[in-house]
Amino acid sequence: MADRTSPDEDLMRALYEEHAGPLLAFVLRLVDGDRQRAEDVVQETLLRAWRNADRLRGAPGSVRPWLVTVARRIVIDNHRSRQARPREVDPGPLELMPAADEIDRALRLMTISDALGDLTEAHREALIETYFRGRTVSEAAEALGVPAGTVRSRVFYALRSMKLSLEERGVTA
Amino acid sequence: MNRPAPDRGQHERDEQHTAVGAYALGVLDEADAARFEEHLADCPECAAELDGLMDLTPLLAELKESTPGLDSPRPEEALVPRPDPALLGRLLGRVAAGRRARRTRRLCLVAAAAALIVAGPLVGAAVFPEEAPDHSTASAAQQMYEDGEKIGAVDPATKVDATVSLQEKPWGTHVALRLAHVRGPLTCDLVAVGKNGERQTVTTWAVPPGGYGLDATDATGAAGKADTGSKWGKEPLYTHGGAALNRNDISRFEVRTLDGKLLATVKV
Numbered sequence: 001m002a003d004r005t006s007p008d009e010d011l012m013r014a015l016y017e018e019h020a021g022p023l024l025a026f027v028l029r030l031v032d033g034d035r036q037r038a039e040d041v042v043q044e045t046l047l048r049a050w051r052n053a054d055r056l057r058g059a060p061g062s063v064r065p066w067l068v069t070v071a072r073r074i075v076i077d078n079h080r081s082r083q084a085r086p087r088e089v090d091p092g093p094l095e096l097m098p099a100a101d102e103i104d105r106a107l108r109l110m111t112i113s114d115a116l117g118d119l120t121e122a123h124r125e126a127l128i129e130t131y132f133r134g135r136t137v138s139e140a141a142e143a144l145g146v147p148a149g150t151v152r153s154r155v156f157y158a159l160r161s162m163k164l165s166l167e168e169r170g171v172t173a
Numbered sequence: 174m175n176r177p178a179p180d181r182g183q184h185e186r187d188e189q190h191t192a193v194g195a196y197a198l199g200v201l202d203e204a205d206a207a208r209f210e211e212h213l214a215d216c217p218e219c220a221a222e223l224d225g226l227m228d229l230t231p232l233l234a235e236l237k238e239s240t241p242g243l244d245s246p247r248p249e250e251a252l253v254p255r256p257d258p259a260l261l262g263r264l265l266g267r268v269a270a271g272r273r274a275r276r277t278r279r280l281c282l283v284a285a286a287a288a289l290i291v292a293g294p295l296v297g298a299a300v301f302p303e304e305a306p307d308h309s310t311a312s313a314a315q316q317m318y319e320d321g322e323k324i325g326a327v328d329p330a331t332k333v334d335a336t337v338s339l340q341e342k343p344w345g346t347h348v349a350l351r352l353a354h355v356r357g358p359l360t361c362d363l364v365a366v367g368k369n370g371e372r373q374t375v376t377t378w379a380v381p382p383g384g385y386g387l388d389a390t391d392a393t394g395a396a397g398k399a400d401t402g403s404k405w406g407k408e409p410l411y412t413h414g415g416a417a418l419n420r421n422d423i424s425r426f427e428v429r430t431l432d433g434k435l436l437a438t439v440k441v
Contacts, residue, residue: 012268016261024254033241033251039260040344047267078344078417081367112236117253124249130200131233132243132252137195138202149188156194163229171232
């Protein structure tokens with residue numbers, strides 16, 4: 001086929017590059033870390049985004065909220081249809097949560113995740129091995145096989161870059 | 174720990190400056206934290222820095238609390254997950270399929286316009302070049318079809334022969350479709366209809382002018398006797414997709430044209 005990279009494919013590629021990772025992180029939270037399920041939801045969400053691209057293009061900045069809303073919807077629908085019998089139990093935390101708050105929160109988390117993703121490998125690793133794993137600098141230094149001072153300064157520069165990057169994205173605490 | 178020697182004072186001081194990040198996150202061990210606090214008492218620079226970084230900590234805490242799987246061997250996968258590259262491949266495949274369907278739709282319009290002008294019965298066959306079938310996709314879909322639970326029906330009115338092959342998945346139901354006895358050109362979709370009436374599109378595709386799964390007698394209508402060089406589709410179509418419905422929650426599948434005509438119904 002002559003048009004190997006059609007505008008359609010470019011658009012899908014762009015959607016994927018920009019949103020697939022953060023969206024996957026969001027959906028993983030909703031499906032309790034089930035990777036395969038989450039990827040299926042991301043796939044369906046991005047396809048729907050691509051089909052609605054004309055409308056989404058007309059409203060810049062609204063792609064993420066739309067993606068989050070649609071992905072959440074798909075998770076809930078899947079969850080419902082997977083329940084064999086009519087519901088007698090609690091509707092589950094997903095549906096009890098106020099959607100608007102939840103979406104704001106999801107967008108914020110995605111932005112933080114974006115900022116974390118923008119760090120250099122070494123900086124991100126330092127943050128993950130200390131803070132996110134719940135280790136001290138000394139423990140992480142030992143696990144990583146680098147001097148504690150190196151971990152300490154990487155954590156520092158990682159935080160500085162994240163702060164800048166979050167400010168650029170308009171997120172403040 | 175000994176007091177630093179005077180000539181190491183500057184170095185020590187620099188080390189303390191960068192400890193502000195780890196201190197803000199609470200990841201210094203006790204002795205290091207105490208040393209930093211001592212340093213902080215007379216370092217306005219660090220005090221200002223700490224102030225700025227403290228804005229960040231609630232955000233990081235929120236991310237940490239709401240991310241499952243941080244105790245896995247690869248917590249990075251949970252925090253900044255990178256989708257399986259095959260996902261992009263699948264998405265682009267669906268985009269390409271959609272584009273082929275649209276192209277066929279456009280060709281149909283061209284053909285319809287041409288038919289109005291020439292008013293010949295064989296225009297369709299003459300205008301449409303036969304596209305080579307996509308063997309790689311066809312065989313993958315066929316394999317999936319072979320693997321599932323098969324239920325089929327021939328529509329009494331259209332004679333379209335549709336068989337679905339189902340596989341239960343954690344996310345719903347995987348559906349492979351074998352379609353025969355259908356003449357083109359058409360664009361179609363396969364819709365899963367839930368017992369509660371919910372409708373979900375499983376996949377869409379185009380039927381080329383030569384049709385799918387036709388024998389010679391069928392094909393006279395599709396390609397025309399005068400056009401003996403033209404091919405009709407002897408092979409059935411295999412395609413596949415998925416629905417976010419449990420196998421047991423599906424009441425039937427419908428094969429329809431995109432303009433709404435029902436071609437076949439398979440009750441499951």
